[in-house]
Amino acid sequence: MSNELSSKMRAYMAEIYRLLDRQPNPSENVTSSQLADWLFVSPPAVNRMVNRLSELGLLVHQPYQGITITERGKLEALKHIRCQRIAEAFLVAVMGMNWLTVHEEALRLSDGLSEAIVQRMFEMTGAPSVCPHGEPIPDAQGALPPVRDEFLSRIGAGSKIRVSRLITREFDRLQYIEALGLVPGQACEVIHVAPFDGPMQLQLGREFRIIGHSLAQLIRAEVVS
Incomplete structure (x- = not known):
């Protein structure tokens, strides 16, 4: 196909x-x-x-x-997404590019790459399991590893979480999310969630962040306790 x-x-x-x-x-x-x-x-x-x-x-x-x-x-899509996400990881880890701006370059780079080249880039990058935005990298057959994260907007107050991935590639939003410290791997706690799709308050160490519902829908996280 x-x-x-x-x-x-x-x-x-x-x-x-x-x-x-x-x-x-x-x-x-x-x-x-x-x-x-x-x-x-x-x-x-x-x-x-x-x-x-x-x-x-x-x-x-x-x-x-x-x-x-x-x-x-889905299988065809994931095979192509594998190339894109490996290209993103390669450009950041090997070429030293900024993860905030790497997506468009990765799209151009991955177009037409053979599986042999993609596999070599994967190896040179250290066989990453996720791209720089935290998205899981499918295997060569197009299969994704199981993920157990959830949209941050759906996580309730009192939950301790770890940011797993960001599902936007828009520079201004990624830049703002990075400034808030809500990058993949960041641990924090949901302190309060306002009703009716209102903002939520997060605690990162000794600091607090308030983010709107629309931004919380661009962040996925795992509940750790």
Whole structure:
């Protein structure tokens, strides 16, 4: 199947997977307009590509019900995401690039790389299990390791947590999250969560942070106690 897909098709599959993965409701589909906004392309262009990918059995697109990804489609997406995340890790660990800005460079670098080159980059980077943003790296067969994290926005007061990954690649948001200290691996405690999707208060050591609901939806964390 991979040989039938153009680099543009593989990139679409990867972005559709990422968009679905960041939905607070795992069973929620995405719409063509959401995908167009996410990719900064026109709705007609999205519809044409979605129809082609649906014909290949990689997507299911039902009018008024949105787009979802098939198991075959998920496999193709994860194989491409593996290349992207290894490229990110390589650019940061080996090339010394800033993790805040590495995503777009990794997209360009990973396009067209052979599996042999990807595997060598993986080895040179120290066989990382996650990318610089904390996202798990699929194996060569497209399988992901089990993850037990949750959107920070869904974690209740009194929970001690460890930030696991960030699901945004937008520079301004990543920069702000880094300034707050909420980078992957950071331990903290949820002190208070305001009702009705209000802000939440976190404690990092002796310092406190208050973040809004929309920002908390870009951070995933594991509850450690």
